[in-house]
Amino acid sequence: MDFADLQDRLLFAVPKKGRLNEQCLALLSGADIQFHRRSRLDIALSTNLPLALVFLPAADIASFVGKGNVDIGITGQDMVAEGGAEVEELLQLGFGKCNLSVQVPIASPFTKASELVGKRIATSFETVVGRYFDALESGLDDAGAAASLAGPAPALTAGHQRKTTINVINGSVEAACALGLADAIVDLVESGETMRAAKLHAISTVLSSQAVLICNPKKHTSNPLVETLKRRIEGVIAAQKYVLCNYNVARSSLAEAVKITPGKKAPTLSPLEDTEWVAVQAMVLKSQMADMMDRLTAIGATDILILAIHNCRVV
Numbered sequence: 001m002d003f004a005d006l007q008d009r010l011l012f013a014v015p016k017k018g019r020l021n022e023q024c025l026a027l028l029s030g031a032d033i034q035f036h037r038r039s040r041l042d043i044a045l046s047t048n049l050p051l052a053l054v055f056l057p058a059a060d061i062a063s064f065v066g067k068g069n070v071d072i073g074i075t076g077q078d079m080v081a082e083g084g085a086e087v088e089e090l091l092q093l094g095f096g097k098c099n100l101s102v103q104v105p106i107a108s109p110f111t112k113a114s115e116l117v118g119k120r121i122a123t124s125f126e127t128v129v130g131r132y133f134d135a136l137e138s139g140l141d142d143a144g145a146a147a148s149l150a151g152p153a154p155a156l157t158a159g160h161q162r163k164t165t166i167n168v169i170n171g172s173v174e175a176a177c178a179l180g181l182a183d184a185i186v187d188l189v190e191s192g193e194t195m196r197a198a199k200l201h202a203i204s205t206v207l208s209s210q211a212v213l214i215c216n217p218k219k220h221t222s223n224p225l226v227e228t229l230k231r232r233i234e235g236v237i238a239a240q241k242y243v244l245c246n247y248n249v250a251r252s253s254l255a256e257a258v259k260i261t262p263g264k265k266a267p268t269l270s271p272l273e274d275t276e277w278v279a280v281q282a283m284v285l286k287s288q289m290a291d292m293m294d295r296l297t298a299i300g301a302t303d304i305l306i307l308a309i310h311n312c313r314v315v
């Protein structure tokens with residue numbers, strides 16, 4: 001493969017390994033983005049769409065998209081914040097959910113991040129944590145410092161010398177306090193297992209993150225394939241979230257049934273041979289499926305069927 005093969009193709013970056021890789025590949029498959037990746041190659045041409053997949057470390061994707069080296073990509077919101085690149089967030093993908101948290105040894109006296117000003121912090125998130133502690137040093141409380149990260153990086157007050165020491169570590173950050181390298185760490189927490197195993201506890205949340213589809217702002221308007229991909233991926237995500245519910249209910253209970261399964265716009269009703277009864281079909285959230293079936297049963301609905309949705313386009 002050479003440069004000419006990539007001409008006229010949209011470049012789509014996906015994490016080459018790690019936490020987000022598997023779910024990204026499942027999304028690509030669900031969106032019918034077909035490709036053949038040759039062994040050891042980090043670029044794969046799609047065989048059915050004018051795009052090329054570029055497999056990159058999750059940490060590099062936001063800055064590559066921001067600079068325009070690739071056009072769109074999937075990475076974590078934490079990486080977007082850390083990369084500091086100007087990218088457009090097209091879609092939240094609902095996986096890779098975690099918090100970037102300030103953690104201290106369970107036995108330590110600290111209860112708020114603001115008490116750590118002037119202390120030593122270990123993290124892999126140099127930029128975000130630097131901005132967070134600058135905000136704390138400017139007098140904001142923990143929540144205010146976290147909220148300040150949502151906006152653009154403020155110009156530092158002239159002469160501001162950060163009092164807090166930020167030690168940048170690229171892995172096993174959770175060991176830093178036990179090793180005497182830091183008074184606190186700022187690292188990702190999902191289940192909390194890593195934190196608890198290291199005898200740490202979280203005292204503040206710097207930011208919450210999930211995987212996102214991001215785009216170079218110029219490419220969104222200039223290439224219609226971006227919008228197509230966004231819709232396809234949106235459809236795959238919605239299909240994972242919803243199921244299709246079918247049941248029969250007496251017409252006398254229909255109003256109650258419709259309250260239980262209102263559907264996206266409205267449920268579809270089909271007449272039955274027995275005119276006292278009607279068949280109902282509606283999309284429902286998978287997470288509410290069991291409760292909804294209990295409630296339908298309680299009002300006398302019968303033949304309740306739940307069907308998986310493989311793909312969909314809904315608004």
Ligand SMILES: Nc1ncnc2c1ncn2[C@@H]1O[C@H](COP(=O)(O)OP(=O)(O)OP(=O)(O)O)[C@@H](O)[C@H]1O
Nearest residue numbers: 017018019020058059076078079096097098188190
């Ligand atoms: N425990 C977790 N639970 C959920 N999402 C996570 C978790 N850890 C990381 N992530 C998300 O996945 C992204 C990539 O993390 P990942 O661990 O794959 O990369 P990395 O730490 O840079 O590399 P590696 O762990 O392979 O050295 C993170 O930026 C974050 O958005």
Ligand SMILES: O=P(O)(O)OC[C@H]1O[C@H](OP(=O)(O)OP(=O)(O)O)[C@H](O)[C@@H]1O
Nearest residue numbers: 171172187188189190191192193194195
């Ligand atoms: O709350 P938990 O469910 O335990 O998840 C949090 C851990 O997950 C990530 O580590 P990862 O496994 O990616 O290893 P890494 O430290 O090498 O990045 C993160 O850096 C935390 O250490």
Ligand SMILES: [Mg+2]
Nearest residue numbers: 018019171188
């Ligand atoms: Mg990791």
